[in-house]
Amino acid sequence: xxxxxxxxxxxxxxxxxxxxxxxxxxxxxxxxxxxxxxxxxxxxxxxxxxxxxxxxxxxxxxxxxxxxxxxxxxxxxxxxxxxxxxxxxxxxxxxxxxxxxxxxxxxxxxxxxxxxxxxxxxxxxxxxxxxxxxxxxxxxxxxxxxxxxxxxxxxxxxxxxxxxxxxxxxxxxxxxxxxxxxxxxxxxxxxxxxxxxxxxxxxxxxxxxxxxxxxxxxxxxxxxxxxxxxxxxxxxxxxxxxxxxxxxxxxxxxxxxxxxxxxxxxxxxxxxxxxxxxxxxxxxxxxxxxxxxxxxxxxxxxxxxxxxxxxxxxxxxxxxxxxxxxxxxxxxxxxxxxxxxxxxxxxxx
Ligand SMILES: Cc1cc2nc3c(=O)[nH]c(=O)nc-3n(C[C@H](O)[C@H](O)[C@H](O)COP(=O)(O)O)c2cc1C
Numbered sequence: 001x002x003x004x005x006x007x008x009x010x011x012x013x014x015x016x017x018x019x020x021x022x023x024x025x026x027x028x029x030x031x032x033x034x035x036x037x038x039x040x041x042x043x044x045x046x047x048x049x050x051x052x053x054x055x056x057x058x059x060x061x062x063x064x065x066x067x068x069x070x071x072x073x074x075x076x077x078x079x080x081x082x083x084x085x086x087x088x089x090x091x092x093x094x095x096x097x098x099x100x101x102x103x104x105x106x107x108x109x110x111x112x113x114x115x116x117x118x119x120x121x122x123x124x125x126x127x128x129x130x131x132x133x134x135x136x137x138x139x140x141x142x143x144x145x146x147x148x149x150x151x152x153x154x155x156x157x158x159x160x161x162x163x164x165x166x167x168x169x170x171x172x173x174x175x176x177x178x179x180x181x182x183x184x185x186x187x188x189x190x191x192x193x194x195x196x197x198x199x200x201x202x203x204x205x206x207x208x209x210x211x212x213x214x215x216x217x218x219x220x221x222x223x224x225x226x227x228x229x230x231x232x233x234x235x236x237x238x239x240x241x242x243x244x245x246x247x248x249x250x251x252x253x254x255x256x257x258x259x260x261x262x263x264x265x266x267x268x269x270x271x272x273x274x275x276x277x278x279x280x281x282x283x284x285x286x287x288x289x290x291x292x293x294x295x296x297x298x299x300x301x302x303x304x305x306x307x308x309x310x311x312x313x314x315x316x317x318x319x320x321x322x323x324x325x326x327x328x329x330x331x332x333x334x335x336x337x338x339x340x341x342x343x344x345x346x347x348x349x
Contacts, residue, residue: 014047014074014136014159016180016220016243021045021349023233024182024222025341026247027078027139028190028256029053030326035066037255037341042072044345049076049139054308057125064133076161077135079127081143082120083197083304091301092116096310098299106324108313116306131156139163139182141193142283150177161222163193166202167212180220182245183209187226189248189274189330191285197304201276201284210239228332233348246348248330253341265290265322266333274333280315280326282307288327 016022025041027033029051038048050067052060060077067075093113103110130138131152138153139161145153153160154177162173163182170181172195184193185206192201202209206225213221223236224245233244251258252266265271271288278284279296282304287293300307318324329336337344 011134011136011157013157013179014076016047016222019045019047019243021345022237022243023047023345023348024224024243024245025049025250025345026190026224026245027051027053027076027141028247028251028328029055029078029080030328031257031259032251034255034257035063035070035072037250037253037257038067038075039070039072040255040341041345042075044342045349046345047074047076047137048072049078049137051078052126053078053080053121053141055122055126057122057129060126061129061133064129064135068133074136076137076139076159077126077130078139078141079123079130080121081140081145081195082123083142085197087117087303087306088301089113089117092303092306092310095299095301095303095307098296099310099314102295103314106314106317108317110313111309116309119305119309121305127152130158134158137161141191142197143195144173144176147176163224164213165192165194165209166204167209167216169195170213170217174217174219178219180222181213181217182222182224183213183241185209185223185225187286187331188224189251189286189333190328191281191283192276194284197283198302206236207239210236210241214240226330226332227348228330228335230347232332244348246344248328248333248336249344249348250336250341251329252336252338253344254339255341259319259325261320261322261325262327265327266329266336268322271322271327274329274331278302278307280308280311281305285326285328286330288322288329288333290327291323292325
């Protein structure tokens with residue numbers, strides 16, 4: 001597609017400060033993020049993000065087209081940066097063996113080791129897809145985009161966000177050309193966006209991370225992690241960061257594609273607490289404590305994404321069982337409401 005003068009005139013670079021509701025709907029891979037959730041979040045004045053993680057590039061292109069077909073123009077896509085270190089074959093093999101009986105009880109045949117070792121989550125094809133569709137905002141998790149990728153996105157006036165968990169990573173992201181940062185504190189649901197899968201994620205509080213990064217970098221910031229109530233959003237804004245990113249708060253909304261067993265567990269008194277675990281994917285993530293975590297947490301190696309693919313078939317086969325599937329959730333999970341995401345965004349605005 002050639003760019004016409006008209007395109008150029010219509011295209012303004014996204015700026016967080018232009019949101020009428022200073023709320024980002026977190027990208028949530030694995031089902032919760034849908035074109036409908038993005039559309040509703042944007043209509044409510046926030047920024048909606050599709051989650052590209054685990055999808056094929058064709059499915060991502062379909063989700064982008066479905067979002068654009070709703071008339072939504074200013075929205076984003078979140079992409080996982082692939083691992084650079086090779087997979088530890090022996091560690092994955094040992095975990096595979098530990099999972100075999102559990103999988104067999106559920107009639108699941110685990111994937112062979114060779115199919116697990118070179119998985120880049122279709123990174124290049126996903127970059128092509130967002131460039132082709134001229135998606136206005138692209139965010140990165142688990143690492144930094146290369147200078148080539150940054151240049152391709154900036155050439156089409158796409159705003160680049162990077163999710164970081166430390167002040168050092170924040171500085172590195174700004175150096176490669178990030179236009180804004182999502183600061184992710186330790187209380188958030190789902191994966192921590194450390195740049196190295198072997199790193200133990202920082203325990204620094206979100207408030208302290210905000211203070212440290214605000215003093216050292218000069219790009220707009222979004223704060224994420226455990227922001228479960230409007231009161232907490234207010235506290236964050238008092239620290240000088242107007243825009244909050246909410247994930248868990250959206251999981252039970254009408255437009256989210258959260259599995260029923262996951263959405264129900266968030267409100268079920270039988271699930272009392274969240275924990276950090278590598279059990280499902282090999283990368284540290286926060287979710288409701290369940291029997292799968294209790295059984296496999298100590299056995300799972302830090303071999304993302306191989307462990308994620310290894311456990312994927314089990315999770316698909318047991319999609320109704322909250323003690324087998326991953327129930328990603330932030331510490332404020334009990335505050336998640338069954339409502340329209342438009343109401344959620346309005347409450348946090
Ligand atoms: C179910 C779920 C899936 C997530 N998937 C992603 C993802 O694909 N990419 C990403 O950058 N963050 C992901 N996250 C993390 C969120 O972006 C955000 O940091 C987190 O939800 C904020 O904390 P909160 O859940 O307490 O609001 C996910 C979180 C959850 C709960």
